[in-house]
Structure formats: structure tokens, C-alpha cells
Amino acid sequence: MARVWTWLREDVWEIRFRRYVALALAAVLVSLGVWGGMTATKENRSCAPGVVRPRGSQECVGVSWTTYAFGRPQFADTVRAIHRENARLKPGSYVTVALLEPFTATDADNLGDVLHELQGAYLAQYQANHDSTGLKPKIRLVLANPGATGAHWRQTVDQLEGMTKGRNRLRAVTGVGLSTENNKKAVKALTARGIPVVGSSITADDLANGQNGKDPFPGLARVSPTNTDEARALASFAKVSATRAFLVYDRTGDPYTRTIQRSFEKMLKGSRYGAQPFTPPTDRSKEGSTANVFAQITNILCDTPKSTDTVLFAGRHTQLRQFINALGARGCSDRRFTLLTGDEGSYLTGDKDLDPSALRDTLLSVRYTALAHPDAWAKDAARTGGGAADAKVLTDLLALGKRDKEVGPIGSVDLSDGQLIIAYDAMRLAVRGIRGASPTGGIPALADVGLQWPQVKGKQLRVNGASGWICLDAHGNPYDKAVPIVELTPDARARFLRMAWPEGRPPAKECLPPS
Structure with missing residues (x-):
């Protein structure tokens, strides 16, 4: 009996000792901040599929392919329209194009710019997929956000590079927008990884190829003239x-x-x-x-x-x-x-x-x-360098979107700042490069898309943009692109004055850049 009692005392002592050690260890772990990490659920920083809040930031950045509108209600209608169009595509029939814009911008002017570029890119996607010629491959559109100031460009670029493989088949990035240092880094990184880029409203000379005979951004094309x-x-x-x-x-x-x-x-x-x-x-x-x-x-x-x-x-x-x-x-x-x-x-x-x-x-x-203006071609139907018929293709699409629920709605539309027009033309140029790299309608190799830009010229191969003819030189820059001169009115509207040209006159009908 004494021996049993001894065993019981030893067991009780051992249990108490273990509890004491466990409590002491817990106290140490809590003081070191480890216990909470071991017991608490890992923080969820996801905003939507493909979109996260980076450590130390509350911005939602990354690449979205759902109806997620980055918390900006004004984008919602167009994002839903893009999602509907993407859902119609059959597996294996499409390639992906990403629209790179600061979707989480806070400045009202920048947000208006992004909305209009979003609308223009979508309208060009819809036109490409429903063209009566039935050309292929079809185009899937996704939204890439590097952050309000582009600070998270590296994360977004890494994500886009990953999408060049597998079922996404990313073949071009369009948009870019402002000529900023972060956007310049993003374009540099994308093109260094072999991803073609079509700049919509970037105009800085040092965000273009051909300066001093060098091409620091291989695979970059632009639809806007340089500064x-x-x-x-x-x-x-x-x-x-x-x-x-x-x-x-x-x-x-x-x-x-x-x-x-x-x-x-x-x-x-x-x-x-x-x-x-x-x-x-x-x-x-x-x-x-x-x-x-x-x-x-x-x-x-x-x-x-x-x-x-x-x-x-x-x-x-x-x-x-x-x-x-x-x-x-x-x-x-x-x-x-x-x-x-x-x-x-x-x-x-x-x-x-x-x-x-x-x-x-x-x-x-x-x-x-201006980069473009809705009144620019109203009186220039027969002029070289652009014309009313080319501009009407876009306005007809806008009208279709108002009456056909398969196309619209796409939210409030304003053409006066030219951003919707120029983004539409940039997406059309991206489609031209993609389809030019695969004349049989198959899925083109990524490396072949950016090689198409020097051939976008002449009567047959130029892009008859709503902003004017897009005839690229050997470096991917538009030659003698139409430049609308606009006057700001007292009620903050843009009044078209006259078309001007870098060469002092519109290009010849052949639209072939000189040597």
C-alpha cells in the first residue's frame, strides 16, 4: 500500500511539473510573439482571385479575371461586360491580353482616365471577337493593377510572366497610361522577358525605342506620338x-x-x-x-x-x-x-x-x-492620315452597347479626353500583332508577336485607328501621327481647333515612313 501511495504522489508531482513547464513555456512564447503566430489563423490578404494586398500595403494589386472592380464602382459595368465576353470563349480558342492600369488610383482625374481606357480596350476586344471575318485567335482580356502609383509593378510583372504559359497564353500587355518612372520600369521588365507591350497614352521620348538608334524596350509599340x-x-x-x-x-x-x-x-x-x-x-x-x-x-x-x-x-x-x-x-x-x-x-x-x-x-x-478627339475627323472624311469612316466604327460600337445587352452597358462614356479612343486603338494594334504572328488562326508563339510591329504600315497593313492612321516605323513608333489641337473652354470642356502633324502635313496615302 505504501508503494502504491508513493507511485500516486510521484504521478501527481509529474503532472504538476509538466503543467508548470507548459505554462512557463507558453508565457515565454507569448512574450516573444510566437504563441499568437502558432495559434491564430494566418492573415488572409487576398482581395479576389489573382489579386492580393502586399505586405505593408492596403492596395489590392495583381491580375484579375473575374468581376472584381478593385473597389471602384465606376468600373463595375465595364468589368462585368469583359467577364461576359471572356466567358463566351471556348477553351483553346483564345489568347490573353492584359490591360495594365492603376485601377486603385485615388485621384479623380486618373480614375476617369482609367475608366475610359478600360472601356476602349473592351470595345476593341468585343470588335475583334465578333468581327464578320471570323479571324482567330479570339481575345481574352484581363486587368493588371500595379498600384495607384505603379509601386507594385514587380509583383504584377512576375504574375503576367507566369501567365504566358499554360492555358492563359498571355501574348501582349496594353495600356500602361502615364509616362512615369514606375511604368518605365514595368515596361522595361515586361519587354526584357519577351512580353510585347502596346502603349496607349505613353508619350515620353525615353519610353520609346529608336532614341539614338537604340531599342531598350524590344517588343514595345505605341499608338501615341512622342512628346x-x-x-x-x-x-x-x-x-x-x-x-x-x-x-x-x-x-x-x-x-x-x-x-x-x-x-x-x-x-x-x-x-x-x-x-x-x-x-x-x-x-x-x-x-x-x-x-x-x-x-x-x-x-x-x-x-x-x-x-x-x-x-x-x-x-x-x-x-x-x-x-x-x-x-x-x-x-x-x-x-x-x-x-x-x-x-x-x-x-x-x-x-x-x-x-x-x-x-x-x-x-x-x-x-x-490631344491624343485623340471625337470631333477631329468630322470634316476630314477624304483626308489622308485618318478619316470619318474609321472614327465611325468606334461610335457605332458605342451605340450598339447602348441598345444591346450582350455588348453593354459599360458605364458613363466620355470621348472628349481622347483616352477611350486611344485605348481602343492600342488594343486593336495588339490584336493586329497577335493575329499577324499566326496567319492560320492558331496560337502564336510569344516571341513572334513583338516582331510584327515593323510591318504595320502601308495601305494594307496599317491600323486605321479612330485616332488616325497607325503606321509604325522600324522601332514601333507611329509615323506622322495625327495630333488634334484642342482648346480648353471656361466650362472645362475640350473644343477641337485643328489637326496638326509632326511633319507639318499629313502622311501620303501609302503611309510608309522614310528611311
Whole structure:
């Protein structure tokens, strides 16, 4: 009996000892933050299939192929339309094209731009899949978001590269949008991995091939002219005199602002006055303190002789709007000025922060080079370089979307900023490259798609875009592309003035770039 009692005491002691050790170990683990990691459910950072919140960020980035609209209600109708079209495709009959845009942008102007590019890409997808010729392969469209500022471009590019294999068969990326440093890195990485890219509204000269005879982005094609070509078209329209002009530019610069600044500087050789810089926030969609700087610059402008009547502006749209508002309040309101800038002016259409009195009550005109405009071809049906019949193909598609539930709805449509038009043309160029790489209608090799761009020219092979003819040179850049000159009205609308051309005249009917 004594021996049994001894065993019982030893068992009780051992149980108590083990509990003590377990409690002590738990206390140590909790203090080290390990216990919670061992017992808690792993955090779910998924937003939707293919889309996640990266560690340290609340943005949902990645590639979406569902009805997920990145938390932006204005995208929902078009995203659903794309999903319906994708669902109609038979397995093995299609290739995938990704639209790369900042779908989680917070700036209202950028969101409007993204919406219009989304709509344009979808309409071109629908047209390609329902064309009466029955050409193949069919086109599946997915949405690639690198983040509001493109900061997560590497993760998105890695995902897109993975989609080039297997059943996705990714064969091109289109869109890209703004000419920013992050987008430049994304395009560099995509093309380095053999993925063809068709830029819609990128215009920076250093985001193009052919500069100094080099091609840093093999497989890149564009449908918009470079900033240099835009400036040449603007100069042919405005007849800018260096002795009468004044330059205001972004001191820190990004690919867009730097190259448009250089283009303007070439126009101003011999100018009597030094250019005036300003320093915007790193995120140029933010207000910052530049409004105060612009108020001072207008004072300097008023000190110039009355013969100075032209202001060239090399900056983004938020700073452009601030400068226009400052010019509206300038002390020399009795002097007439014409402000000339690049396609960033298109973002000001509908901008609620633009002071209407700046354009209504003063002698100020704001004119800019647009990428496209719905009125551009209304009176140019027989002209080379583009025409009313080509533009009508898109407007007919829009009309079809309003009455046919198989096509639309696609949300509120606005063609005035040109973004829907140019995105539609970019997607059509992507389709041309894909189908040109596989004349039998089969699935083309990824490496063959980007090789098609130098052959997009001439009467038969050019793309008759809604924005004008797209005839590419050997480096994938559009030759002598039509450039609409647009004037900003006091109610923030874009009024078409005239078509201008980098070469000073439209291309010949053959549309063959010279050597």
C-alpha cells in the first residue's frame, strides 16, 4: 500500500511539473510573439482571385479575371461586360491580353482616365471577337493593377510572366497610361522577358525605342506620338516665336515632363528670358504648395514686355490647373496670353477645381495637343492620315452597347479626353500583332508577336485607328501621327481647333515612313 501511495504522489508531482513547464513555456512564447503566430489563423490578404494586398500595403494589386472592380464602382459595368465576353470563349480558342492600369488610383482625374481606357480596350476586344471575318485567335482580356502609383509593378510583372504559359497564353500587355518612372520600369521588365507591350497614352521620348538608334524596350509599340512629335505638331500649328515665348517647367521632372521640357527648349533657342522652374510633390496628383509658386511666376511673367504673349508649360495636370488658376488672377489682366502644353491638358476636362473665371473673364487661352478627339475627323472624311469612316466604327460600337445587352452597358462614356479612343486603338494594334504572328488562326508563339510591329504600315497593313492612321516605323513608333489641337473652354470642356502633324502635313496615302 505504501508503494502504491508513493507511485500516486510521484504521478501527481509529474503532472504538476509538466503543467508548470507548459505554462512557463507558453508565457515565454507569448512574450516573444510566437504563441499568437502558432495559434491564430494566418492573415488572409487576398482581395479576389489573382489579386492580393502586399505586405505593408492596403492596395489590392495583381491580375484579375473575374468581376472584381478593385473597389471602384465606376468600373463595375465595364468589368462585368469583359467577364461576359471572356466567358463566351471556348477553351483553346483564345489568347490573353492584359490591360495594365492603376485601377486603385485615388485621384479623380486618373480614375476617369482609367475608366475610359478600360472601356476602349473592351470595345476593341468585343470588335475583334465578333468581327464578320471570323479571324482567330479570339481575345481574352484581363486587368493588371500595379498600384495607384505603379509601386507594385514587380509583383504584377512576375504574375503576367507566369501567365504566358499554360492555358492563359498571355501574348501582349496594353495600356500602361502615364509616362512615369514606375511604368518605365514595368515596361522595361515586361519587354526584357519577351512580353510585347502596346502603349496607349505613353508619350515620353525615353519610353520609346529608336532614341539614338537604340531599342531598350524590344517588343514595345505605341499608338501615341512622342512628346517631341507633339511639340513639332504644336509648333507647326501655333508658329511659336522664341522671342515672344516663356517656359515654365517641372524642376524635378518625370519621363513625361522632362521630355516635353526638352522639346519646348528646342523651340525656344534664342529666347530672351530664362525658364521658370517649379517643384511639385513626389506624387504629382497632390496639391502641395506649388500654387504659391505659380502666383509668384505670374508676377514675373507680368514683368516681361508686352510682346511676350506665349507661355509653354512642361508639367502634369494638377500643376497645370494650379497655374491656369494663378494666371486668371494675374495682375496684368489686360494682357493677352496663350498657354501651350502637351496632352496632360486633357485631364482638365471636367476638373471641378479649375477656376472658370480664369478662362472666362481674362485674355487667356489654353491650348494643348490631344491624343485623340471625337470631333477631329468630322470634316476630314477624304483626308489622308485618318478619316470619318474609321472614327465611325468606334461610335457605332458605342451605340450598339447602348441598345444591346450582350455588348453593354459599360458605364458613363466620355470621348472628349481622347483616352477611350486611344485605348481602343492600342488594343486593336495588339490584336493586329497577335493575329499577324499566326496567319492560320492558331496560337502564336510569344516571341513572334513583338516582331510584327515593323510591318504595320502601308495601305494594307496599317491600323486605321479612330485616332488616325497607325503606321509604325522600324522601332514601333507611329509615323506622322495625327495630333488634334484642342482648346480648353471656361466650362472645362475640350473644343477641337485643328489637326496638326509632326511633319507639318499629313502622311501620303501609302503611309510608309522614310528611311
